[in-house]
Amino acid sequence: MKVIRDAEEMRRWSRGQLAARRSIGLVPTMGALHAGHTSLVDASVAADDVTVVSIFVNPAQFAPHEDYETYPRDFDEDCAKVETLGGTLIYAPTAESMYSKDYATYVEVERLQEGLCGGARPHFFRGVATVVAKLFNTVLPDRAYFGEKDGQQAAIIRRMVRDLEFGVEIVTMPTVREADGLAMSSRNAYLSPGERERALSISRALLEARETLEAGERKAERILAPVRKALSSLEIDYIALVDADELTPVDRIEGRVMLAIAAQIGKTRLIDNIQFDAGRKKESVPKPSKTSRVGPTER
Amino acid sequence: MKVIRDAEEMRRWSRGQLAARRSIGLVPTMGALHAGHTSLVDASVAADDVTVVSIFVNPAQFAPHEDYETYPRDFDEDCAKVETLGGTLIYAPTAESMYSKDYATYVEVERLQEGLCGGARPHFFRGVATVVAKLFNTVLPDRAYFGEKDGQQAAIIRRMVRDLEFGVEIVTMPTVREADGLAMSSRNAYLSPGERERALSISRALLEARETLEAGERKAERILAPVRKALSSLEIDYIALVDADELTPVDRIEGRVMLAIAAQIGKTRLIDNIQFDAGRKKESVPKPSKTSRVGPTER
Numbered sequence: 001m002k003v004i005r006d007a008e009e010m011r012r013w014s015r016g017q018l019a020a021r022r023s024i025g026l027v028p029t030m031g032a033l034h035a036g037h038t039s040l041v042d043a044s045v046a047a048d049d050v051t052v053v054s055i056f057v058n059p060a061q062f063a064p065h066e067d068y069e070t071y072p073r074d075f076d077e078d079c080a081k082v083e084t085l086g087g088t089l090i091y092a093p094t095a096e097s098m099y100s101k102d103y104a105t106y107v108e109v110e111r112l113q114e115g116l117c118g119g120a121r122p123h124f125f126r127g128v129a130t131v132v133a134k135l136f137n138t139v140l141p142d143r144a145y146f147g148e149k150d151g152q153q154a155a156i157i158r159r160m161v162r163d164l165e166f167g168v169e170i171v172t173m174p175t176v177r178e179a180d181g182l183a184m185s186s187r188n189a190y191l192s193p194g195e196r197e198r199a200l201s202i203s204r205a206l207l208e209a210r211e212t213l214e215a216g217e218r219k220a221e222r223i224l225a226p227v228r229k230a231l232s233s234l235e236i237d238y239i240a241l242v243d244a245d246e247l248t249p250v251d252r253i254e255g256r257v258m259l260a261i262a263a264q265i266g267k268t269r270l271i272d273n274i275q276f277d278a279g280r281k282k283e284s285v286p287k288p289s290k291t292s293r294v295g296p297t298e299r
Numbered sequence: 300m301k302v303i304r305d306a307e308e309m310r311r312w313s314r315g316q317l318a319a320r321r322s323i324g325l326v327p328t329m330g331a332l333h334a335g336h337t338s339l340v341d342a343s344v345a346a347d348d349v350t351v352v353s354i355f356v357n358p359a360q361f362a363p364h365e366d367y368e369t370y371p372r373d374f375d376e377d378c379a380k381v382e383t384l385g386g387t388l389i390y391a392p393t394a395e396s397m398y399s400k401d402y403a404t405y406v407e408v409e410r411l412q413e414g415l416c417g418g419a420r421p422h423f424f425r426g427v428a429t430v431v432a433k434l435f436n437t438v439l440p441d442r443a444y445f446g447e448k449d450g451q452q453a454a455i456i457r458r459m460v461r462d463l464e465f466g467v468e469i470v471t472m473p474t475v476r477e478a479d480g481l482a483m484s485s486r487n488a489y490l491s492p493g494e495r496e497r498a499l500s501i502s503r504a505l506l507e508a509r510e511t512l513e514a515g516e517r518k519a520e521r522i523l524a525p526v527r528k529a530l531s532s533l534e535i536d537y538i539a540l541v542d543a544d545e546l547t548p549v550d551r552i553e554g555r556v557m558l559a560i561a562a563q564i565g566k567t568r569l570i571d572n573i574q575f576d577a578g579r580k581k582e583s584v585p586k587p588s589k590t591s592r593v594g595p596t597e598r
Contacts (some may be wrong), residue, residue, distance in 0.1 A: 137463055268363050
C-alpha cells in the first residue's frame with residue numbers, strides 16, 4: 001500500500017493526478033477502520049479515478065480529558081483494509097507536522113458548532129473543520145466522503161465548504177450498523193458486554209422514531225417524548241430533533257431533519273442519529289387572512 | 300479588460316490555466332488602486348504566467364462604525380489601470396455572493412490577530428483571513444502579493460498559509476511612498492491638506508528610526524522613545540516594535556522586526572511601519588554558568 005506522510009509530497013502527488021485529469025476522492029478517517037469507513041471507501045472507489053484515505057488521529061479535536069492517547073490505532077491493519085478495498089493511497093501525516101508549536105489558525109463554523117455535541121465538546125468542531133480544511137488543501141480532492149452517523153460534523157463540513165468556497169463535493173453515506181442495530185464506531189471497542197447491551201437502546205429508540213416519522217407524525221414533541229422515555233435510564237447528553245442543515249431545534253417536521261442522541265455509557269461517549277426528509281419545507285409566506293388585506297397604500 | 304464576477308466561473312478559468320500548466324498570480328485588493336497596488340501587479344506580471352487582480356471591498360473586515368459605505372470605489376478606473384499594467388483578468392465578486400445571509404465560517408489566526416490593529420479593530424483580521432482563504436480557494440493562485448505597509452496583515456496571511464497548508468507562495472512588496480514620504484493608501488484620499496501635513500510626521504519618525512537601526516542601535520526603548528516624542532501631538536493608537544513574524548513586542552532588536560504605528564488623523568485612521576532585519580536571531584541556549592552545572596543525577 002502506498003503511504004505518504006509528508007504534506008508537500010502529498011500535494012505534489014495530487015497535482016500530478018489533477019494534471020492527468022484524474023478525479024481525486026478523499027476519505028478522511030482517524031483510522032481503526034470499520035464497516036462504516038468501508039462504505040465510504042467503496043463509494044469513492046466507484047466514483048473517483050483515485051481514492052486517498054487519510055489516517056490521522058487529530059489532537060485538535062480532543063479535549064485534554066478525552067481519549068486522544070487511548071483512541072484505537074492499528075495502522076498495519078488499516079493499510080491492509082484500504083488495499084483490499086482498492087484505495088489508491090494512504091495519507092498519514094504526523095501530529096508534529098500538522099500542528100507546529102506556534103500553530104495559530106483555526107476554522108470556526110459559528111452557530112452550527114455550538115449546539116448538540118458542541119455543548120459537551122466546545123473545541124471539537126473547530127478541530128474537525130480545521131483539520132478537514134488542511135486535508136483539502138493538501139489532498140486537493142474533487143469529492144470527500146463522510147458518514148451520516150457524524151451528522152453534525154457533516155453539516156458543519158458542508159457549510160464550511162460552501163462558505164470558504166472549497167470547490168469540493170461533500171458526499172455523505174448512510175450509517176452502517178451492526179446486526180443488532182448499534183451504529184458502527186471505533187469507540188464501540190471500549191464497551192463491555194453489559195455496556196454494549198445498554199447502548200443498544202439508543203439505536204432501538206431511533207429506529208422506532210423513524211417508523212413514527214414514516215407513519216406521518218409531524219410534531220417534534222410526539223417524536224421526542226417516547227425517545228426520552230425509552231432512554232430514561234441512560235446518562236443522556238442530548239436528545240434533539242433539529243433541522244439537518246441549520247442544526248436548530250424544530251417544533252414541526254418539515255424539510256430534512258435529524259434526530260440526534262449523545263449518551264455516556266460508562267466511560268464511553270456514543271452518538272447516533274437518524275435523518276428524515278419530510279419533503280419540501282414550506283416557505284414562510286404570510287397566508288392571506290381576514291386581518292391582512294394588503295391595500296395599495298400599504299407596503 | 301476581462302472581468303469575472305462569479306466564483307464558479309473564476310474557479311473554472313483557473314483550473315483551465317493550471318491544466319495548461321500556467322502559473323497564476325493573485326493580487327487581492329479592495330480597488331481604488333494606487334502606486335502601492337501597481338508594484339504588486341508589476342511583480343506578478345513579471346513572475347507569473349497570468350495575473351488575477353481581485354477587487355472586492357470586503358464587508359467582513361469593517362466594523363459597523365467604520366467606512367465600508369464610503370470606502371473609495373472606482374471600478375472603471377481600476378480596470379483601465381490593471382489593463383495598462385498587463386494584468387490578465389479582474390475577479391470582482393459581489394458582497395451578496397461572498398456572504399450569504401446564513402454565512403457562518405471564519406478563519407481565525409489566534410494571537411497574531413489580537414495585538415496592534417487587532418486592539419482597535421477586533422474583527423478586522425478574521426475578516427481579512429477569511430476573505431483571503433475564499434479568494435485562494437476560487438482563484439487557485441501559485442503566488443499571492445501583499446504590501447509590506449499592511450505588515451500585520453502580511454504576517455497573518457503567511458501564518459494562515461503555513462498552518463492551513465494552502466500551498467500558496469506569499470510575496471510581500473516594499474511600501475510605496477508619496478514623494479514626501481507618506482505611505483500610499485486608498486484612505487489618503489480622505490485627508491484635508493492640513494491633516495495630510497500632520498500625517499507626514501508618522502513616516503518621518505519611521506524613517507528616522509530606520510536610520511537609528513541602521514546605525515546599530517539594538518535597544519527597543521532607544522528606538523521607541525524618539526518616535527513617541529515626535530508624534531506626541533497626534534492621536535496615537537499604538538507605537539510598537541515587534542517581532543515581524545510573531546508580532547510580539549521585543550526589548551532588543553534581533554532577527555526581523557517591525558516598527559508599526561497607527562494613528563487617527565481627524566476621521567481617518569492611518570497605519571505605517573518599517574521593517575528591519577538585524578540578522579540571525581540568537582537561539583535561547585542557556586549559557587554555562589557557575590550555578591548551572593548539570594550533573595549526571597539531574598535531568
